[in-house]
Amino acid sequence: MADLIIRGLHADVLTEEGSKPILKGVDLTAKTGEIHAIMGPNGSGKSTLAYAISGHPKYRITAGSVTLDGVELSTLSVDQRAKAGLFLGMQYPVEVPGVSMANFLRTAKTALDGVAPKVRSWPKEINAALELVGLDATFGARSVNEGFSGGEKKRAEIAQLHILNPMFAILDEIDSGLDIDAVREVAEGINTYAAQGDRGVLLITHYTRILRYTKPDFVHVFVDGKVVQEGGQELADLLEVAGYERFTRGHA
Amino acid sequence: MEIASQQVESHLHPKPSFDVADFPMPTGREEVWRFAPLPRFAELLTEPPTDFADIQMTLQAPVGVTLSTLGVGVGVRGSVLLPVDRVSVLAAKVSQARHIRIADAVRLTEPIVITVTGKGERAAEHIVIESGVASEAIIVVEHRGSAVFCGNIEVVVKDAAKITVVSVQDWAPDALHGGMHAAAVGTDAQYRHVMMTFGGDAVRIQNSVYYTGSGGNAELYGLYFADAGQYQEHRLSVDQNAAHTTSYVDYRGALQGKGAHTVWVGDVFIRRQAVGISSYEANKNLVLTDGCRADSVPNLEIETGNIKGAGHSSTTGRFDDNQLFYLMSRGLSSSEAKRLVIQGFFYDIIRRIGIAELEERLKTHVDAELAKTIDRAETSLCPPPLPEQLRHEAPQPQIEKQE
Numbered sequence A: 001m002a003d004l005i006i007r008g009l010h011a012d013v014l015t016e017e018g019s020k021p022i023l024k025g026v027d028l029t030a031k032t033g034e035i036h037a038i039m040g041p042n043g044s045g046k047s048t049l050a051y052a053i054s055g056h057p058k059y060r061i062t063a064g065s066v067t068l069d070g071v072e073l074s075t076l077s078v079d080q081r082a083k084a085g086l087f088l089g090m091q092y093p094v095e096v097p098g099v100s101m102a103n104f105l106r107t108a109k110t111a112l113d114g115v116a117p118k119v120r121s122w123p124k125e126i127n128a129a130l131e132l133v134g135l136d137a138t139f140g141a142r143s144v145n146e147g148f149s150g151g152e153k154k155r156a157e158i159a160q161l162h163i164l165n166p167m168f169a170i171l172d173e174i175d176s177g178l179d180i181d182a183v184r185e186v187a188e189g190i191n192t193y194a195a196q197g198d199r200g201v202l203l204i205t206h207y208t209r210i211l212r213y214t215k216p217d218f219v220h221v222f223v224d225g226k227v228v229q230e231g232g233q234e235l236a237d238l239l240e241v242a243g244y245e246r247f248t249r250g251h252a
Numbered sequence B: 001m002e003i004a005s006q007q008v009e010s011h012l013h014p015k016p017s018f019d020v021a022d023f024p025m026p027t028g029r030e031e032v033w034r035f036a037p038l039p040r041f042a043e044l045l046t047e048p049p050t051d052f053a054d055i056q057m058t059l060q061a062p063v064g065v066t067l068s069t070l071g072v073g074v075g076v077r078g079s080v081l082l083p084v085d086r087v088s089v090l091a092a093k094v095s096q097a098r099h100i101r102i103a104d105a106v107r108l109t110e111p112i113v114i115t116v117t118g119k120g121e122r123a124a125e126h127i128v129i130e131s132g133v134a135s136e137a138i139i140v141v142e143h144r145g146s147a148v149f150c151g152n153i154e155v156v157v158k159d160a161a162k163i164t165v166v167s168v169q170d171w172a173p174d175a176l177h178g179g180m181h182a183a184a185v186g187t188d189a190q191y192r193h194v195m196m197t198f199g200g201d202a203v204r205i206q207n208s209v210y211y212t213g214s215g216g217n218a219e220l221y222g223l224y225f226a227d228a229g230q231y232q233e234h235r236l237s238v239d240q241n242a243a244h245t246t247s248y249v250d251y252r253g254a255l256q257g258k259g260a261h262t263v264w265v266g267d268v269f270i271r272r273q274a275v276g277i278s279s280y281e282a283n284k285n286l287v288l289t290d291g292c293r294a295d296s297v298p299n300l301e302i303e304t305g306n307i308k309g310a311g312h313s314s315t316t317g318r319f320d321d322n323q324l325f326y327l328m329s330r331g332l333s334s335s336e337a338k339r340l341v342i343q344g345f346f347y348d349i350i351r352r353i354g355i356a357e358l359e360e361r362l363k364t365h366v367d368a369e370l371a372k373t374i375d376r377a378e379t380s381l382c383p384p385p386l387p388e389q390l391r392h393e394a395p396q397p398q399i400e401k402q403e
């Protein structure tokens, strides 16, 4: 069971000038086997939600709770959250010079599983995951995200999703910066992962294109630090036509 | 000889000399000694009553290499390395220098490996590497054990030669090491120097390069890791005295523990005649704990504007919390993430060398050092649930560019 349950979540971003409240009471339930999408205007706090749940040191949860499979995440360290089954595909994946993808992923896999992956089958596993998202085998030897194009970074996040195979994946704008074919390939990658049946997906996006391929069970509209409306895929289509205006009226 | 003797008239440097009397016991007020903890270097700086005690030295060299010795002033000895401080002049006085000669056009596939093992005494070595025209070789000098060591390495890189010199300071914790490395880079020659300082109590090495013809290329790489109480000073001097030459300096250091102190001084001097050159020097320091000090002083003196480019950058900072977060979000513990970032920080330099076998050798050194220092330090740290706010203080690199 990989239910992600968010209740009354408040979180601040820590800035040079002090902390600034961004999340203002998020309620959201994403059950195992479901695909959820979050859509919302720029700056509404979608990435903040993803970072706060994952434990980024720049964000602090001030109230509320977030549990994965019944485990409270907010008190865990970043790696403990990953070990609890959480994965964050980042809007801006970070470059780590001098650390090869293969070395990084082997270390991560070992940390998550408690045992090192099998020497014999490991390179094949990496190559298969890279190939699945349209990256060739040379990416395994390259430094983590270094010099990757915007689209290659996003593809590599999905390759990592496959290799680490967590219980629950939050994917923050995984479709931004992708070309038309890449959106389809990445969506197929997400579908393959979700098709295992006992995994959860929370997809943050601005575009309905990826949702046509991934077919979310639920769409949440996120405005000014909280979920203001929930619906099915038709809600996304509606937003595409009407925008966020009727939700943002009355807000800043 | 002519080019050598007109070398370094820059105000930053003392006048080179072979006379110990020209370098009296430093007081700490001298520009070149201003960072060094002089009391710790005291034993290294006193003139020994007789010749130095011996040191164990093993040398593996493939065919095509001639090994012999050179007395003071014999052959090329003293034509390239002009001592600029008291330690290098002491080493330059050694009665017999090791002479490694690679004949013209010989291309070695195996590295020449020199292991210097200290036996706890005062010791000195002067090594002369003389490459033939269009020869290719890798020379690795590994320093181990315990010693109060004055060491010079003098390198003649003949025209069109490709020479790589690696100096690894893997000393025991009580060792002192001072001295000078100097190379003259010939027409269209390629010189690579890799400095790797991990061990020892206090290490201070001057590394100088100049050119004897146009079109030469010099790449000077450095990796250092200062643990609690260690002092490591690397002084670079690139005398860009010939047209269409290039130089690239990239030194990286990590510091950890109380009293860890590193100094990097990078002097690049672009002379009037050095038209069409390009030059870049960078120093990056990663400060892992409180109580460390990293000094970083890039100096660029330019006498001609008719160049392709010259620049420098110097950064000193802590871990990037975005990198740590990214790695930890994939399940790596804080210590595993830090270890990987530091390893990457060093590997990032090593991979520029472009000689697979040598790269592996250097990576092994890095891994051994990290196993000794990081893993040990991390186990003694209490792991917090998560640092409140990892400070991110790396300032922007200051880059000076001149077209």
Ligand SMILES: Nc1ncnc2c1ncn2[C@@H]1O[C@H](COP(=O)(O)OP(=O)(O)OP(=O)(O)O)[C@@H](O)[C@H]1O
Binding pocket: A013, A014, A015, A016, A020, A022, A040, A041, A042, A043, A044, A045, A046, A047, A048, A049, A091
């Ligand atoms: N260091 C900071 N200082 C001040 N404000 C910040 C800081 N970091 C984030 N914010 C603010 O927090 C708000 C939420 O940002 P967040 O990245 O979560 O938005 P988002 O919904 O993901 O937007 P987008 O769709 O553009 O990705 C924004 O208004 C942003 O400016």
Ligand SMILES: [Mg+2]
Binding pocket: A046, A047, A048, A091, A172, A173
């Ligand atoms: Mg965002």
